[in-house]
Amino acid sequence: MSLALLPACRPGNDEDDGQASDDEVGDEASDTSAQPLVTYHADIRPILETNCLGCHSEGGIGPLALTSWAEVEPFAQLMAESVAAGTMPPWLPDNTCRSMRDSFALSPEQLLAFEQWVEDGLLEGDPADYVAPMQEPPPALGEPDLHIEMPEPYAVNQDLVDDYRCIPVTAPFEEDVFVTAVNVDPGRDELVHHVIVYLAGQNALDELEMIDAAEEGPGYACYGGPGISIPDIVSMWAPGFGAVRSPEGAAIRIPAGSRMILQMHYNTVNATEPGVADASAVDLWTLPAGEVPDEVINFVLFSNKSFELPPGEADYQVETEMGVPATGTLVGVAPHMHTLGTSMSADLPGFDAGQSEPDACVVDIPRWDFNWQNLYYFDESEWVDLDYGDVLRTRCSYDTTSVDAPVGYGDSTFDEMCVFYAMMAMPWTPGEQGLCGPAAACVNGCSEDDIDCFLTCIKTSGTACFACGLQQISACAPQFCLDSIVPLVECVTGDACPTESDTCLPLQCAAEFETAWDCLAPHVFAGECDADLAECGLALGG
Incomplete structure (x- = not known):
């Protein structure tokens, strides 16, 4: 029938x-x-x-x-x-x-x-x-190029229904690696609920080692994220999804000097015996050494960090507008909230992406479930070209009837989030390896007054590079442009900016940023901030 x-x-x-x-x-x-x-x-x-x-x-x-x-x-x-x-x-x-x-x-x-x-x-x-369903087989990937195992099995904590564990699984990568597909090989199928693959950049290794050393056994307890200040995402995995493939011609870069972290979510309802240990692994398919992609996929963070949820509300909504901090093609999303979240959505207000509605819908999750979060690539026909300064509007709804005190943003079980990672494809410019090494070759093609070009170049090298670059330029700026930097700092740290600072720069703080950049750009391009930028592996002075 x-x-x-x-x-x-x-x-x-x-x-x-x-x-x-x-x-x-x-x-x-x-x-x-x-x-x-x-x-x-x-x-x-x-x-x-x-x-x-x-x-x-x-x-x-x-x-x-x-x-x-x-x-x-x-x-x-x-x-x-x-x-x-x-x-x-x-x-x-x-x-x-x-x-x-x-x-x-x-x-x-x-x-x-x-x-x-x-x-x-x-x-x-x-x-x-019964007639067997017609199923199109996934593209053949062949044998993985890298099989990365946990350093030792982890004894899952069966006193918890849900055990979240972050386990560093690699030494620092010796060279840049371009990943085209990721799959998780769960050691215990009945326990591994989902996995997020993170990177700690070279500027976060000391922080990672300190967190890891604070707990005995493999890794450390974690919940909302890996606990380091500037993580990058490689992929997410859940049972039934199979290998996560990057779009044709694109790859995710693992910068030289980075370490990989597996955030494991174990659900112990199906544990069949006490003392069970897991030894999951991750498989990576990569481009051959010396080969580079046409584009790299970066996870661009859009996050409201300033909200406070009142207790006793069955449907409390948080709406935020954020500026797109770099130019690229939106190819997918990875939404994230915690357990009070009930629904979330994002759109592009006033943006015509060929849809019938004037505000182009990006993603709509009418029934949020923390336990089944994942990343989602759009069909290629649904990709959207975004420019620096475009606006993304997010909406998150929460049910706080189960709590009796206000709840704010944070990584812990008792905190909440309203996070959208936008997966953006950006043209790749080969250059030096490392955290921000490739960005220099890209920046050399930018004019001093082109904020979009400069920010897109450092964003292309990854979230950790972008954050490091802005931080070190801010450290350099006062010696040259104190009068214009002060208003910018006041804007991004004040009530006008409820989000990550990089998404305020093109929107809420656009005027202050433009004024500061007009003053600062000649010094940056002349290499006068290279001593600070060395922390990021970036030199622009030629």
């Missing part, structure tokens, strides 16, 4: 005069009886195999297996209710906002099949009616 025909198979009770004719009633009864009932084998089983068995198989992270009728039957009603509620499968974005690559959200026809299955009595049907 074609699921696309289900709406026509179940006609409604439209009436012309409140009374259907005998002929109409007879025709309707005849049409209905001619249609086969929705059954597990004919209709539901192919949906499960396509969208659910990545988690709900023997030994998987799902709390129950759904690979046969014997396994499905006791939970059929619960499964159908979870589908109707939108909690399963756990695909968070509404794809009508922007079409996502690799989506496993159920289609309207599949949702209707579950609805009709319930109405028809949750029938098993005839196994002979």
Whole structure:
């Protein structure tokens, strides 16, 4: 039976005069009886195999297996209710906002099949009616170029339902590496719920070592992030997603001198024995040595850090407008909140991206679930070219009825966030290796008065480079431009800037930044700040 025909198979009770004719009633009864009932084998089983068995198989992270009728039957009603509620499968974005690559959200026809299955009595049907679903295999990646293992197994803390552990897994990389795909090889499928792969840049290694040394055993407890001040993201992974591939021609750069950190989320509900240890690994597919991508993917952080959530509110909203700090193509997003969050969305106010609405929708998550956060690449047809100074508007909603004190921004379990990582593709200019090494060659092509060009060049080298560059230029600036720097500092540290400073520079603090840059740019381009920028591995003085 074609699921696309289900709406026509179940006609409604439209009436012309409140009374259907005998002929109409007879025709309707005849049409209905001619249609086969929705059954597990004919209709539901192919949906499960396509969208659910990545988690709900023997030994998987799902709390129950759904690979046969014997396994499905006791939970059929619960499964159908979870589908109707939108909690399963756990695909968070509404794809009508922007079409996502690799989506496993159920289609309207599949949702209707579950609805009709319930109405028809949750029938098993005839196994002979089963037709294997047509599934397009993922692109063949071959053997990974790097297989990175934990330094030692980690004994998962089974006193916690959810154990979050950050484990540094590499020594500093000796040279730049361009990553085209990432996959996680979980050591314990029944425990590994999701993984975020972070980088600590060379300027954060001392901070990382101090945090790591403070706790015994592999790694350290973490929750909202890896605990260092300026992390970069490489990828995110969850069961059922498979390898995360960069768009064709693009890659994610791991700068020389960086260390990789795995933030592991273990869920212990399915632990089968005490004292279980995990030894997960991460696989990387990379460009051959000496080869560079056309573009690099950078995770550009848009985050409100100044909100305070009052207690006792069932639907408290935080809305923020932020300036795009560099020019590039928006190819995906990675939204993030904690457990009080209920929904989140982002759009581009007044931006025409070929959509019918004047404010181009970027992402809409109507039902946030911290446990199923992930990153999402858009279909290529949905990519958006953004310029420095464009505006991104974010909205986050929270339910604070469970707390009795205000909640602010922070990394801990008891804090909250409203974060959107915008995955932006930027043209790559080869140069020196290291944290900001490549940026110099790019900056040399910028004119002194082109703020956009300068910021995009250092942003292309990564978030850690961008933050380091701005910090060190700020340290250099007072000796040359004190009068113009003071108003800028007051703006980015004051109430006018509720976000990361780099997203205030093009918007709330644009006038102050332009004035300060007019004064400072000649000194930066002449190399007079190179002593400070050496901290970032950046020299501009030729």
